[in-house]
Amino acid sequence: MDLSRPRGSLWREFFLVASLLACGIRQASGQIFITQILGIKGYSTILAVDNVPEDVQEYSWYRGANDSAGNMIISYKLPSTQQPGPMYTGRERVNREGDLVIRPTALNDTGNYTVRVVASNETHRATGWLEVVELGSNPSLSVNATSLVENMDSVAANCHTNATNITWYVNYGPISGSDRMRISPDGKTLVILRIRRSERTLQCAIESFPDIFQRSEVISLTVSYGPDYVLLRSNPYAFNGIMKAEIGSQVEMECVAYSLPALKYHWIHNGSLLNISDATMNLSSLAWEQMGSYRCIVENPVTQLTFYEDIRIQAPRILSVVHREFSILEPTVVLLIVWIVAAGVYLCGVLIHALINRYSNRTNRAT
Known part of the structure; x- marks a missing residue:
């Protein structure tokens, strides 16, 4: 991550105040000045120039306390022309605000830097000191086990560092303490209870400088699970x-x-x-x-x-169909006909007898 600061940020003001106090410089109103005092080896550093006039035509940066031609690193002529000088290493450029960007920064970049700002009516100069430091060693990480069983085993990880501002990462994302993920008061130990199959990697990091994180190696976990079902x-x-x-x-x-x-x-x-x-x-x-x-x-x-x-x-069931022929013998047919006729005669007789009785009863009642 670049060690760069947006204009007006809190850290920029801090570096500015520290630079002025350390060097005993008092900048007069309307005078340009350089605000960067600290760089990190291997990261980008921005030497920012402030209080510049509005009608700037050209920025020129020099290595050392003067703006002699032999000390020039690079110049930037608006709107977009950059011209390298004798001290140019290929790692420097000037942005649109006139700041000198060094990427990446080396330890031998420590020293004085001078900027010359050419405006329409006058030329301004300012010198500042850049101190480049090297980060300490990255933290190391150890765990008690890497082969675990889901919802049964727990894992304990230790971040080996002297720093106190430690951040823990699970699956490359920062985490905070919870009922299942417990971080020790000093931040150096992480315990994950009842590990889950989704929790595959662990890592810790320390913030040595604002927005500068030093990370440990990544440890992969093998979490056995299942079978969930069959x-x-x-x-x-x-x-x-x-x-x-x-x-x-x-x-x-x-x-x-x-x-x-x-x-x-x-x-x-x-x-x-x-x-x-x-x-x-x-x-x-x-x-x-x-x-x-x-x-x-x-x-x-x-x-x-x-x-x-x-x-x-x-085996599938086979349904058999049986065909049967229905036949009636001829004598049986004759017998059935006789029986049906006799039954009909009998019914007719019963009906006639009932009608005669009913008629007789009515006649007797009338007389």
Whole structure:
């Protein structure tokens, strides 16, 4: 990250005040001055010039306390012309505000720098001292274990540094303390309880300077999990654990489960263990003795979790249709006709008798 400061920022004001106090310089009103006093080896440094007039035509930067031609690093003539000088190293440029940018900064960049600002009516000069420092060693990181089981194991990480402003990163993102992620009061120890499969990397960092972070190496975690569940897929399709398949047809069965590390597979047919260790079983030509129940067992050797799923292969039912002829013998037909006629005569007689009785009763009542 660049050690650069936006104009008007708090750190810029801090460096400015420190520079003035250290050098015993009192800048008069209307006089330009350089505000940068500190650079970091390997990072970008900006020597900022402030209090410049509005009608600037050219900025020229020099190595040393004077603006002699032999000391010139680079000049910038508005609107966009840059001209390198004898002290140019290929790492310097001037931005639109006239600041000198050194990228990356080296230890031997320490020293005086002079800027000459040419305006329409006059020329301004200012000199400032740049101190380039080297960052200390990066923090190191250690953990008690890198192979863990999800929701069972915990991991403890230690950031080895003398600094106190430590930031912890999980999956490259900064984290803060919580009920499950606990950071020690000195910030040097992180404990993650009941590790999750999504928590794959750990790292710590220290902020040596504002916005300058020194990071430790990244430690990768292997979190074993599962199997979450087991699904037994088949062709032909099985409904409610029953597969209908004809003798001689092709049958495929596959166990599907999510897990880390890879699962071990076992197949059982009608209570007998089969010599199959793959996730799939293929019966190219189904035989009668291959009918029956199958069980797929998945086993995670690290989490020690085991699940299974059952399926049953049955032959489809064949519905037979029986055609029967209905026939009646001729004597039987004659008998039926006689019986029907007799029954009709009898019913007619009963009806006539009932009508006669009813009529007689009415006549007797009338007399």
